[in-house]
Amino acid sequence: MWTQLKQQFWQGRAVALTTFSIAGFVLALRWAGGLQFLELTALDRFFRWRLPEAVESRVVIVAIEEADIQAQGKWPIPDRAIAQLLDKIKSKNPSAIGLDLIRDLPVEPGNEELNEVFASTPNLFGIEKVIGGAYGATIAPPPQLAEQNRVGAIDLLLDRDGKVRRGLLAITLEDGQTKESLAARLALKYLEDRGIEQEVVDGDAGEVKLGKALFTPLNANDGGYVRIDPRGYQLLLNFRRRSCTQEPCSRFPTVSMSEVLEDRLPPDFLAETGGTGFEGRIVLIGSTAPSLQDRFFTVYENPLAGVEIHGELTDLILSAALDGRPLMQMWSEPLEVLWIVVWSGVGAISIWVLRRMRWKLVGFVALGGGLALGSFGAFQAGWWLPVVPALMGFMGSGIAIAGYQLYLEQKERQTMMNLLGQQVSPKIAQQVWRDREQLLKEGQILGQKMVVTVLFSDLKGFTTITENIDPETLMFWLNDYMKAMSQIVLDCDGIIDKFIGDAIMAVFGVPIPRTTEEEIAQDAQNAVCCAMKMAEKLKQLNQEWYEKGFPTTAMRIGIATGVVVAGSLGSQQRLNYTIVGDSANVAARLESFDKSLDGGICRILISEQTHDYLHAQFPSQLIGLAQLKGRKQPMNVYQVPIK
Numbered sequence: 200m201w202t203q204l205k206q207q208f209w210q211g212r213a214v215a216l217t218t219f220s221i222a223g224f225v226l227a228l229r230w231a232g233g234l235q236f237l238e239l240t241a242l243d244r245f246f247r248w249r250l251p252e253a254v255e256s257r258v259v260i261v262a263i264e265e266a267d268i269q270a271q272g273k274w275p276i277p278d279r280a281i282a283q284l285l286d287k288i289k290s291k292n293p294s295a296i297g298l299d300l301i302r303d304l305p306v307e308p309g310n311e312e313l314n315e316v317f318a319s320t321p322n323l324f325g326i327e328k329v330i331g332g333a334y335g336a337t338i339a340p341p342p343q344l345a346e347q348n349r350v351g352a353i354d355l356l357l358d359r360d361g362k363v364r365r366g367l368l369a370i371t372l373e374d375g376q377t378k379e380s381l382a383a384r385l386a387l388k389y390l391e392d393r394g395i396e397q398e399v400v401d402g403d404a405g406e407v408k409l410g411k412a413l414f415t416p417l418n419a420n421d422g423g424y425v426r427i428d429p430r431g432y433q434l435l436l437n438f439r440r441r442s443c444t445q446e447p448c449s450r451f452p453t454v455s456m457s458e459v460l461e462d463r464l465p466p467d468f469l470a471e472t473g474g475t476g477f478e479g480r481i482v483l484i485g486s487t488a489p490s491l492q493d494r495f496f497t498v499y500e501n502p503l504a505g506v507e508i509h510g511e512l513t514d515l516i517l518s519a520a521l522d523g524r525p526l527m528q529m530w531s532e533p534l535e536v537l538w539i540v541v542w543s544g545v546g547a548i549s550i551w552v553l554r555r556m557r558w559k560l561v562g563f564v565a566l567g568g569g570l571a572l573g574s575f576g577a578f579q580a581g582w583w584l585p586v587v588p589a590l591m592g593f594m595g596s597g598i599a600i601a602g603y604q605l606y607l608e609q610k611e612r613q614t615m616m617n618l619l620g621q622q623v624s625p626k627i628a629q630q631v632w633r634d635r636e637q638l639l640k641e642g643q644i645l646g647q648k649m650v651v652t653v654l655f656s657d658l659k660g661f662t663t664i665t666e667n668i669d670p671e672t673l674m675f676w677l678n679d680y681m682k683a684m685s686q687i688v689l690d691c692d693g694i695i696d697k698f699i700g701d702a703i704m705a706v707f708g709v710p711i712p713r714t715t716e717e718e719i720a721q722d723a724q725n726a727v728c729c730a731m732k733m734a735e736k737l738k739q740l741n742q743e744w745y746e747k748g749f750p751t752t753a754m755r756i757g758i759a760t761g762v763v764v765a766g767s768l769g770s771q772q773r774l775n776y777t778i779v780g781d782s783a784n785v786a787a788r789l790e791s792f793d794k795s796l797d798g799g800i801c802r803i804l805i806s807e808q809t810h811d812y813l814h815a816q817f818p819s820q821l822i823g824l825a826q827l828k829g830r831k832q833p834m835n836v837y838q839v840p841i842k
Contacts, residue, residue: 221595222543238423246498279309291477299485303339351381366512382512410520435527525581543592651708653786691729723812734801757789759806788827
């Protein structure tokens with residue numbers, strides 16, 4: 200019991216050490232930013248895999264396409280054309296209009312007309328760019344709209360790989376002034392018309408309630424991000440996946456500038472907006488022409504125009520506030536650390552517990568797939584979990600434990616081979632290796648009581664042979680004999696216990712204990728069969744030796760069946776697998792019993808118990824009741840004749 204407890208303690212220690220070591224490495228790598236690219240790539244993949252969602256047509260886009268620029272004959276589009284476009288849209292009673300076009304300076308002709316439209320359209324919002332430096336130069340808003348505080352910022356945040364995944368609701372400047380984004384201005388105007396206003400829940404944490412949604416700003420280390428600049432009120436964009444039948448796939452109901460000016464709204468646009476066109480909706484006007492290079496990479500394969508990204512952020516606010524659509528949420532850092540440690544432990548434990556390689560692979564794939572699918576399911580519900588670090592911890596711990604187990608197996612195999620060497624056949628070696636956990640304890644094969652059959656063989660007249668042959672020839676001759684006889688023992692599922700000069704001691708029924716009478720009988724029959732094959736082999740060897748001028752010989756074999764204790768004997772420096780018990784002595788005494796009793800080339804004597812297990816499978820004859828040397832009680836001795 201103490202041995203088992205000790206073994207379990209060391210096994211548990213190995214699993215725990217592996218779990219925390221791998222988890223610590225993954226967490227350190229993550230903290231250093233080494234996993235941010237992989238985590239963001241996994242996030243992109245989840246966005247592309249998510250189920251398609253229908254987009255509420257609260258936001259529509261009036262796109263300025265290449266054909267519109269060519270129709271106007273110049274870029275920027277003249278103010279008069281923009282004024283006409285705004286008049287057309289305003290007449291359809293939209294909830295709000297976002298003009299995503301730079302108008303810090305007049306673009307004649309028509310500037311006065313445009314200013315009149317600006318003044319007469321209270322739900323119209325222009326744009327400005329307030330963040331400079333790495334994000335480009337700042338751009339002033341249209342003066343007329345700035346005076347009326349109807350301007351929104353269009354600044355976009357780029358991750359290190361150049362993709363837009365975050366959106367800004369508000370920007371705080373160095374002078375403490377706060378600028379709301381265009382998307383925020385448009386969404387708040389839309390919600391205000393419906394009696395929904397923002398409510399500050401926790402000013403320190405930046406929590407704001409808006410309709411059905413609770414908005415919380417993104418922090419520097421949220422999700423897979425590592426030490427990003429968290430200034431401003433940032434949100435992780437929750438891009439929808441739309442099911443499109445044609446390309447390009449518009450994120451929102453879209454119509455071109457020319458189609459609006461010419462009063463020819465397409466049927467599919469009207470169908471998407473319920474036949475009302477712009478009424479009661481947010482209208483975003485902006486360029487989608489590739490030549491203007493106002494496109495940005497996002498989680499999707501194809502880049503989006505800037506106006507589409509502003510539409511995404513506007514839709515995110517509206518769908519969260521009105522429909523309760525989940526905002527992307529992340530766990531706190533302690534929970535993420537626990538998640539990674541737990542999956543590191545799952546990887547280590549699963550590989551340790553599942554012993555067979557087939558089940559290791561099946562379990563490893565199933566658990567890893569479950570982690571990925573579970574993380575994707577959580578993503579569908581609006582949670583960004585650290586799937587990449589968890590998978591790395593899971594796989595790293597599993598591989599480390601598998602490597603450790605391989606090391607232990609090699610060590611155990613070496614121990615087993617050191618104990619058994621070339622004593623067993625491949626068949627028995629496979630059985631021993633299969634049951635090694637029951638056999639090996641602390642580097643030794645523990646002694647087990649079992650019923651075995653022992654075979655003891657010796658050559659007749661060996662002493663005389665050694666006197667008449669030189670040592671070198673004797674060694675060659677004896678090795679020739681030993682190799683042949685050893686192979687026969689192995690072929691008959693026995694093991695070589697030891698060589699004693701010219702004598703061979705073999706055992707049948709070890710090291711796996713026999714549990715049935717049929718198995719014990721089979722061992723006895725294998726031993727007798729082995730003896731008869733040894734006799735046949737000796738005939739063949741004698742013929743070969745005679746032709747080479749070597750001496751010929753005969754042999755005696757004793758076989759006994761009974762209870763012994765089998766196990767490793769010796770010290771750590773020198774261990775041997777052997778048996779201890781009366782049956783070994785009986786077999787040796789039978790071999791040396793009454794040497795005048797002839798048996799031809801091989802005399803085979805067996806004990807009464809061995810004879811009973813033969814079940815008449817081999818011919819035998821009773822020699823009689825004999826008093827074997829060293830034994831008090833006489834026993835019946837049988838001979839198996841050799842033809």
